[in-house]
Amino acid sequence: MQNSFYGKIRCWERLRKCTDEEFRIAHFINPGEVTIRSRNQYSWDLKINRNALSGLVITLVLSLIPNPAYSIAKIVPDGVCKIDGQEVSFKRKIYACLRSGKKIFWNEQAKVVVPAPSPTFVEPIAPTSFSDLADRAGGISYWGWKKSATELKTGALSGVEVVQLLGPNSQMMNPDPTTAIYLTERLYSQFVQPKKVYLIYFSFSDVTWAQLQFNKYALHPTGHEAANSCQSAATCWGAQSEIDMKGNAILLLSVRGGGIEDLNHSSGTLEAHEFTHAIQGSQFIGTSKEAAAYCCTKSYMPWWLVEGGAEFSHAAALYSDSFANYSSERKNDVGGLFTDATITTSWLETFLKPGSTGDWAKYDNWRIYDVGFLASEVLAALQGPQSIMQLYREVALGKSYEAAFLGIYGISWNDAVPILAQAIHSLINP
Numbered sequence: 030m031q032n033s034f035y036g037k038i039r040c041w042e043r044l045r046k047c048t049d050e051e052f053r054i055a056h057f058i059n060p061g062e063v064t065i066r067s068r069n070q071y072s073w074d075l076k077i078n079r080n081a082l083s084g085l086v087i088t089l090v091l092s093l094i095p096n097p098a099y100s101i102a103k104i105v106p107d108g109v110c111k112i113d114g115q116e117v118s119f120k121r122k123i124y125a126c127l128r129s130g131k132k133i134f135w136n137e138q139a140k141v142v143v144p145a146p147s148p149t150f151v152e153p154i155a156p157t158s159f160s161d162l163a164d165r166a167g168g169i170s171y172w173g174w175k176k177s178a179t180e181l182k183t184g185a186l187s188g189v190e191v192v193q194l195l196g197p198n199s200q201m202m203n204p205d206p207t208t209a210i211y212l213t214e215r216l217y218s219q220f221v222q223p224k225k226v227y228l229i230y231f232s233f234s235d236v237t238w239a240q241l242q243f244n245k246y247a248l249h250p251t252g253h254e255a256a257n258s259c260q261s262a263a264t265c266w267g268a269q270s271e272i273d274m275k276g277n278a279i280l281l282l283s284v285r286g287g288g289i290e291d292l293n294h295s296s297g298t299l300e301a302h303e304f305t306h307a308i309q310g311s312q313f314i315g316t317s318k319e320a321a322a323y324c325c326t327k328s329y330m331p332w333w334l335v336e337g338g339a340e341f342s343h344a345a346a347l348y349s350d351s352f353a354n355y356s357s358e359r360k361n362d363v364g365g366l367f368t369d370a371t372i373t374t375s376w377l378e379t380f381l382k383p384g385s386t387g388d389w390a391k392y393d394n395w396r397i398y399d400v401g402f403l404a405s406e407v408l409a410a411l412q413g414p415q416s417i418m419q420l421y422r423e424v425a426l427g428k429s430y431e432a433a434f435l436g437i438y439g440i441s442w443n444d445a446v447p448i449l450a451q452a453i454h455s456l457i458n459p
């Protein structure tokens with residue numbers, strides 16, 4: 030009868046890595062009677078003297094029961110060690126017992142990596158109306174993003190056809206512009222969409238070519254649209270969006286030359302911004318205000334809602350899969366407001382509701398983009414991005430902006446302005 034038992038211990042049949050503690054238990058139960066033949070992460074291959082087997086099993090079972098009284102002496106890896114190949118962890122380091130000639134000694138290995146506990150993200154409380162906006166201002170940015178991401182994920186594609194044109198001397202910076210168009214389309218899938226979108230890409234050397242393309246589709250081209258968007262090789266960074274009589278969108282999109290890197294031109298945010306304008310305009314197609322669709326939605330809507338809504342949309346559409354990435358893009362857009370002490374609550378009230386629409390032209394032009402971004406984020410946090418596009422649709426169908434606002438958000442525009450101003454102020458002074 031053989032006096033030895035060969036078998037594997039798979040870390041007590043649990044699918045996990047064997048611990049050093051288990052290693053020690055397996056080996057030191059009865060030194061000399063248990064021999065580790067090989068070791069890998071999940072099992073020990075043992076040769077055990079049969080006489081030791083019953084004791085081994087009992088001790089292994091004991092080791093599974095939490096018992097403060099049962100412990101194996103901690104191995105301190107200093108000086109000479111006994112078992113070639115043995116590893117122990119000590120003070121967050123791993124030591125291996127190595128043999129070199131006749132010497133056998135502990136050798137410090139790589140540090141034990143202790144993974145940092147991942148913080149558990151707790152969603153802030155969502156604001157639900159203008160009445161709880163001030164108390165729940167901490168949730169505005171997150172819920173503006175979250176409600177947009179949810180809308181985008183559930184939104185169906187209506188199937189806009191993308192036609193991409195590139196100037197003969199120009200190079201694309203965004204390798205996949207169609208994705209940006211589709212993401213934006215899904216953000217507003219409940220609304221009228223352009224049937225087709227022409228993307229006309231051009232660098233400074235193709236301004237004449239781009240204008241010729243634009244003239245083919247645009248309703249009333251001035252002949253200067255391409256040059257306005259690309260005034261020099263160094264400042265060729267503009268873009269423009271229009272709708273034609275058939276409800277198609279024409280996006281004039283400059284590309285930077287000379288190897289200039291520009292995330293707005295390579296990430297899809299530029300296309301998403303301009304396509305949002307096309308969707309804003311599309312709400313007016315077939316209505317008595319149709320003329321506004323082709324060029325001039327600012328005739329009916331606050332300028333900050335037109336540009337800020339497009340700015341917010343491009344961040345929400347392109348970064349719907351990550352609040353952190355959305356926040357990073359948001360910071361690029363609105364970061365200037367955080368350091369501007371002139372943006373007070375009363376300044377914001379006047380800006381949101383000026384004496385006349387022409388007053389918006391008197392401000393720094395970027396204010397309709399960055400303040401508009403935050404105003405749009407507030408509205409999206411309350412009732413999703415679709416509530417903003419609903420404003421366009423109802424105005425296009427005949428309501429005033431004020432009447433549409435009251436119907437959608439349940440508060441008069443006059444009463445909403447100071448609350449909205451306070452909310453924006455709290456976003457830039459967190």
Ligand SMILES: [Zn+2]
Nearest residue numbers: 302306336339
């Ligand atoms: Zn714009």
